[in-house]
Amino acid sequence: MTRTSCDVCIVGAGAAGSVVAAHLAKAGLNVFMLDAGPFRSPEKDFASDELEMEKLFWDEPRISEGQDPLDLYRSTSGKGVGGSAVHYTAQLLRFHPSDFQTKTSEDIGEDWPISYEDVEPYYKQMTKRLSLSGPSTFPWKEFGDHFPYPAHHDLSNNTLKFREGLERAGYQHSVSPLAILSAPKADRHPCINRGFCEEGCMPDAKTTPLNTFIPEGLKAGVTLISEATAYRITTDEHGRATSVLYLLDGKQHEIEATTIVIAAYAIETPRLLLASSSETFPNGLANSSDLVGKYLLTNMNDHVLATFPEEIRMYRGNPVQALTMDTYLCGVKYGFKRGFIMNSYGLRPIRLATLFFDNDTKCVGERLRERMLDYNHYVSIAMLGEVIPQHQNAVTLSNQKDQHGLPIPKVTFSHHPNDESIRDKAKDVMKSVLKKAGGTPLYHLKAHAHLMGGCRMGSNPSDSVVTSYGQSHDVENLFIVGSPTFVTAPSANPTLTVYSLAQRSAEYIESYTKRAKG
Amino acid sequence: MTKDNHPSKTYYPTYDVLSQKNEWDNVTQQVIAERLHSKEGNVLSASHKRTLQALAKCLFPSHLGEQTLSISMVLDQRITNKKLSTFPRGARFTKEEIIIQGLENAERESIFHYHLPFSQLDKKEQLSILESWKGNDGEETIWNAIKSHLFYSTLTSELIKIIYADPHIWSTIGFAGPAYPRGYYAFGPHQFDEWEAKPHDENLL
Known part of the structure; x- marks a missing residue:
């Protein structure tokens, strides 16, 4: 076993880990960052092809059970440096002030230990650093404002029909705030409307960790070790985290660190903590609350497709281009809690054919062919809906072992009745919008996107895993960053909040580590 | 579209997405060329492949035309390259294990x-x-750990992806395929780029 030491060891080089690494290295700390996947170059390792680019998704076994088992492969995972932010649609929205206080405002879910005001300075900072494009006047300023790049103007027919339907149905609508360049920036070119955003952006117009925080961190001295699988955090007799054990090229390695940061998304983070149990921490690391892995969250991301007489060709341009936030808190009007947003959402053929079969196992052969022959006549729109936190939705360790002999994680998920109310309402609204646009709604295709929760933040160590800075209540020098710390699953896309909270944590981790080093 | 004017055939009988392949970036060209001229993998046996081909003809009769x-061969390559190493929802076996078993x-049931x-x-x-x-779970003596419905759904999902x-199916549905480095420039109602499939619905305008 090789041994190295550093100031901070970060597990996971996605949106959260890369922000923390870049900040700490620039602050003069010696930072190591591990990632389980490869370090890819968009130009050499990406392709304009759906099947090939499945390599961006998590490719190791995970058990998915419960009444509504989640697809843990595509929109809920990412493998490789940059994580799932490499294949996101890049719609970046702030959360609403009420998202941080759902218990207080609507008596459902739980309140976060922070408010919108705590995160707002970081939202502003990240809006600039990620070069967000967006309209000069965004109708919902709490969700985003002052975008440094102009809105994209090349809107697809899919988006134009969606906006037409919204207009006729009386909803406000706007071009989406996107982390996709609408004008040149340094040596990066603006978007060419290639359409394969979810397959990784070959032209590099989409802003991801691969063209921001990763190169910034490397320049500042971060040591990035890719294809390294962390399997255990060790602790000493005082209950402090001491090192990260990982596998690389079939061999075991160890990095000792003053501070350890886990930024491995919502399944691998609790998996690593639970797998790091010891005599001092028999229930798993940072788990005195017994909440590691619990309150796992996702978003509903259902699509509705309508046919139109004219050709639409939804493959043109980036999939998500426009939205309405008017339904964000619509539940109060219809007898349920919280709500959803709606987007235009173009689909490529494999994704669409797979959704057809996932939602109707009879849709093979002739039925599938008939539907797919109409591909160019469909308008596809989607909702992103809030899922209510539930204790029983959880990541645990199974008795099955993976190729390394490590326990395979088991994810259990079932929807809350409120989720179903949101889903039903969103389906009706999406159908009515498409009808108003002149289409014939045909298919409601259920899906999910994003993972959050599993290591929720809070002020009280008995009902949360970490503080609002991601510091473990139990293990002082152990931090968790990224979506696992989320308390609720708002319907605004989560990644701007991931980047922003990671920056907030990074500043705290810098002071903590410098103090701890003496 | 209504049932009356639904195409039983493609809207784009003359469109060939591969005619544009020289415009694609080199990486994508190579990916598609390897798919079209797939080499033998080393996991599926000749017997597996015969059964698989027969099943594919049942599942996707007109697609196969x-x-x-x-x-x-593509499925064998994907298994060989560890692309089927995850579990499907609700299962505790890899997709590879489910398909091979x-x-x-299927062969045992046929016999x-x-x-x-088969x-x-x-x-x-x-x-x-x-x-x-x-x-259904399937004949108990044959479908033990891996149930027949799990095999059916897993295999079908993987075949749909392939x-x-x-590219020939892309041509059939009018999907323009890889679009880098050229991108799309013509935007607005009924505006398309020259290299895409020619609109078939001009009579509707």
């Missing part, structure tokens, strides 16, 4: 019922076996 990939079970390999059964018999798998990764 249009697509040109060797489904069994399922192909063997059990008809004393012939690939040698007539279509009606093949469809009868396939139909019995949908939503079929809709075929």
Whole structure:
């Protein structure tokens, strides 16, 4: 076993880990960052092809059970440096002030230990650093404002029909705030409307960790070790985290660190903590609350497709281009809690054919062919809906072992009745919008996107895993960053909040580590 | 579209997405070329492949008249390259394990019922076996750990991906395929780029 030491060891080089690494290295700390996947170059390792680019998704076994088992492969995972932010649609929205206080405002879910005001300075900072494009006047300023790049103007027919339907149905609508360049920036070119955003952006117009925080961190001295699988955090007799054990090229390695940061998304983070149990921490690391892995969250991301007489060709341009936030808190009007947003959402053929079969196992052969022959006549729109936190939705360790002999994680998920109310309402609204646009709604295709929760933040160590800075209540020098710390699953896309909270944590981790080093 | 004017055939009979392949970036050209001329993998046996081909003909009868990939070779390559190493929802086996064991079970079931390999059964018999798998656990003596419905859904999902990764199927549905480095420039109602499929609906405008 090789041994190295550093100031901070970060597990996971996605949106959260890369922000923390870049900040700490620039602050003069010696930072190591591990990632389980490869370090890819968009130009050499990406392709304009759906099947090939499945390599961006998590490719190791995970058990998915419960009444509504989640697809843990595509929109809920990412493998490789940059994580799932490499294949996101890049719609970046702030959360609403009420998202941080759902218990207080609507008596459902739980309140976060922070408010919108705590995160707002970081939202502003990240809006600039990620070069967000967006309209000069965004109708919902709490969700985003002052975008440094102009809105994209090349809107697809899919988006134009969606906006037409919204207009006729009386909803406000706007071009989406996107982390996709609408004008040149340094040596990066603006978007060419290639359409394969979810397959990784070959032209590099989409802003991801691969063209921001990763190169910034490397320049500042971060040591990035890719294809390294962390399997255990060790602790000493005082209950402090001491090192990260990982596998690389079939061999075991160890990095000792003053501070350890886990930024491995919502399944691998609790998996690593639970797998790091010891005599001092028999229930798993940072788990005195017994909440590691619990309150796992996702978003509903259902699509509705309508046919139109004219050709639409939804493959043109980036999939998500426009939205309405008017339904964000619509539940109060219809007898349920919280709500959803709606987007235009173009689909490529494999994704669409797979959704057809996932939602109707009879849709093979002739039925599938008939539907797919109409591909160019469909308008596809989607909702992103809030899922209510539930204790029983959880990541645990199974008795099955993976190729390394490590326990395979088991994810259990079932929807809350409120989720179903949101889903039903969103389906009706999406159908009515498409009808108003002149289409014939045909298919409601259920899906999910994003993972959050599993290591929720809070002020009280008995009902949360970490503080609002991601510091473990139990293990002082152990931090968790990224979506696992989320308390609720708002319907605004989560990644701007991931980047922003990671920056907030990074500043705290810098002071903590410098103090701890003496 | 209504049932009356729905195309039983493609809207784009003359469109060939591969005619544009020289415009694609080199990496994508190579990816598609390797798919179209897939080499043998080293996981599926000849018997597996015969069963697989027969099943694919039952599942996707008319697609197979249009697509040109060797489904069994592409699937074998994907298994060899560890692309089927995750578990499907609700399962505790990898997709690779489910498909290989399922192909063997299909063969055993065929011999059990008809004393012939699956690939040698007539279509009606093949469809009868396939139909019995949908939503069912399958013949208990044959489908033990891996149930027949799990094999059916896992195999079908994987075949759908391969079929809709075929440039000839893209041509059929009018999907313009890879679009880098050129991108799309013509935007607005009924505006398309020159290299895409020619609009078929001009009479509707």
